[in-house]
Amino acid sequence: MPELQEVAYENLSAILALRVKDTQQGLVASAERTVAQTAYAPFTWTRAIFEGRKAVGLIALVDMRPDHPEVEPEDPPDAVYLWRLMVDAAAQGKGYGRFAMQAAFAQARTWGRGTFCTSVVPRDDSALVFYERFGLRPTGRIIDGELFLQGPVPAD
Ligand SMILES: CC(C)(COP(=O)(O)OP(=O)(O)OC[C@H]1O[C@@H](n2cnc3c(N)ncnc32)[C@H](O)[C@@H]1OP(=O)(O)O)[C@@H](O)C(=O)NCCC(=O)NCCS
Known part of the structure; x- marks a missing residue:
């Protein structure tokens, strides 16, 4: 059963070693960049x-x-933004992405937010169809060259 862990000294090396597939480069920032920025x-x-x-x-x-x-005026007023999501190349297709989305929705509910959004690089191999499975849809907005997606935070 997967579990969530905060980034800490003890698990940092394992987290920084996460890599998507070579063909997925450019779809999401590296783990190093995400840890530093967040x-x-x-x-x-x-x-x-x-x-x-x-x-x-x-x-x-x-x-x-x-x-x-x-936050910009055109942003939904009660939103959570999924900034980064990556599953290691060797672990994809085993349900960890779904686990992550469910955890994200739970956190959105904890924050009391009703709208969930993210953005994807406009490429055929993007996670667009993955996100559509969770109720997110393109809104037509383009932000920094990425397609903006939005949907409701599901009830528990
Ligand atoms: C997108 C990503 C997070 C999905 O993670 P994952 O662990 O492979 O996904 P899961 O195994 O939980 O899949 C859940 C469901 O989504 C489907 N799915 C997964 N990736 C998909 C994709 N790219 N397109 C369409 N469907 C996808 C699975 O087939 C599965 O369907 P099922 O429930 O009918 O079996 C992962 O492929 C990834 O890290 N991709 C590279 C980085 C990226 O694009 N991140 C998003 C940045 S916006």
């Missing part, structure tokens, strides 16, 4: 996914609360 960005929630002692994935959310410095 340590300093406001209102974030970052968790590694572990299966036993093995790191299998990394997820980062942002609570887009009204006082967040990067």
Whole structure:
């Protein structure tokens, strides 16, 4: 059974070793970059996914609360933004992405948010269809060249 772990001294090396497939380069930032950025960005929630002692994935959310410095007028007013999601190349296709999405929705409910959003690189091998399985849909907005997706936070 997978579990969530906060980034810490004890598990940092395992988390920094996470890699997507070579063909997936450019779809998501590296684990190193995510760990560094989320340590300093406001209102974030970052968790590694572990299966036993093995790191299998990394997820980062942002609570887009009204006082967040990067919230824009066109952003939904009660949103959580999925900033990063990666599952290690060797661990993909085993349900860890789904586990991560369920954990993300649970955190969104903890924050009291009703809208979930993210963005994907416009490539055929992007995670668009994966996100559509969780109720996210393209809104037509393009942010920094990425397709903006949005959907409701499901009830528990
Ligand atoms: C997208 C990603 C997180 C999915 O993780 P995963 O652990 O392989 O996904 P799961 O095994 O939990 O799959 C859950 C379901 O989604 C489907 N799925 C997974 N990746 C998919 C994709 N890219 N496109 C369509 N369906 C996908 C699975 O077949 C599975 O379907 P099922 O429930 O009918 O069996 C992972 O492939 C990844 O890290 N990709 C590279 C980085 C990336 O694109 N991240 C998103 C940045 S926006």
